[in-house]
Amino acid sequence: MKKRGIGIGSTFYGTGYGNGFPDVSKAIVELSQEGEIVLYVGATEVGQGAKTILTQMAAEVLGVSVEDITLVCEDTSITPDAGTAAASRQTYNTGNAIKRACENLRDEMIKIAVKQLGLNSSIGVKVENKKVYLNIFPDKKVSFKEIANLQGEETLKTEGIFTAQTTKMDEETGQGAPYWPYTFSVYGVEVEVDTETGLVEITKAVCAQDVGKAINPKLIEGQIDGGFAMGLGYAIFEDLGLHNGEIKHNRFTNYLIPTALDVPDLDKIIIEAPETTAPYGAKGIGEPVMIAVAPAILNAIYNAVGVRITEIPITPERLLKAIKDNGKNKLEEGKI
Amino acid sequence: MKKINLKVNGVDYSVEIEEDVRLLDVLRNQLRLTGTKEGCGEGECGACTIIMDGVTVNSCMVMAFQAEGKEIITIEGMATKSGLHPIQRAFLEEGAVQCGFCIPGMVLSAKALLDKNLTPNREEIREAISGNLCRCTGYNKIVDAIDKASKYMGKEGDVNGI
Structure with a gap:
């Protein structure tokens, strides 16, 4: 018999290294001799979109388009350390470092423009479209190229360093502020459980993900899709088959991961609640997007067939056994 | 030899x-x-x-x-001198690529499907790429991209020069 049920999972997750561990990101931005913006970042791109959103942030500060920025990434001989692409930390931590580096460059360019244009102060001076100009009298302007020429051979280069704020937990009580910021999510799924085979199919899913501020909504959607698939695999497919420290399921024939047929179309809801210490309010979502999936699925299974699963993955054999055991217990208790 | x-x-x-x-x-x-x-x-x-x-x-x-x-x-x-194949273009536009390792295989599975069926539904698209595993994307944007490519190819034909 096929039985349907719905379940909800809700999580909050602290991003960054946390627990008082020094979490530092650095970035450098340069105005080249040709007046072009060059951004040096050590953040690793693994497909999550770091290169895209970090460049977007730099472009926003410097009033240029993304295409106007040359990104030099992941070259340890010339890029400063931005920490690992882990702990969902690049958007928040390295984003902050880049924002600072670019703000420093912007301030330096404004200083040079104020001097060059003979202005009284930097009030009302704007940086936009590769020039620095006085907003109330735009003819008073100097281009990035002219600023670069004024600099001569020594290019204008600024650094941005960001160190996240967390404290070590009290070892006795577990109290403290081990992470900042936190990211929140609520995922809901509808499952169909086949009580003959123990197979679980996800028939519908809705994912509401807090992101602080969506720097690039399409990339966030992609992260939610990917996180959902990983969470689904974690909940019902992926079993390492660990026996005495040996992984028995060491190939795709027995370590099953979701295929395109297993993942449903998702209803994705991006929740924006800007974080004040974050670059443009944006928080990391790399890990948060998968955490609520397994609890939501287990709750839906409970809703469908009345068995509370406490071990994952809930493979068909395990689920059938749990359903059978549950029936037996109820029989013994005289409930059915 | x-x-x-x-x-x-x-x-x-x-x-x-x-x-x-x-x-x-x-x-x-x-x-x-x-x-x-x-x-x-x-x-x-x-x-x-x-x-x-x-x-x-x-x-x-x-x-x-x-x-x-x-x-x-x-x-x-897949690409010709005049540019990317419509499938590749749709993959880029839909954000269907994350780490990219599975993508060459995905694109070819998509082509094999669309060469036979230019108006597949989403289930047929999922079926066609079910032999291509992806760890990053969760497949949905790839399905979106193939759906979009089918519309491009319906209008423009298969620009593949082969």
């Missing part, structure tokens, strides 16, 4: 091979077409998918000598 003749992306090749090598090895190591990726090497993941005589195959599961006289399309054969 053995000599085989095959056509890859419209070009005729005559290649000296060791008899125990796979088609994947010939493509990557001898023809230097490294766009075809090796994932599991045992026919499970689909990263090495190519099209041989109109049908998708895992090139890690085909012996090179079996490709004698065959016509093969790899990812390098």
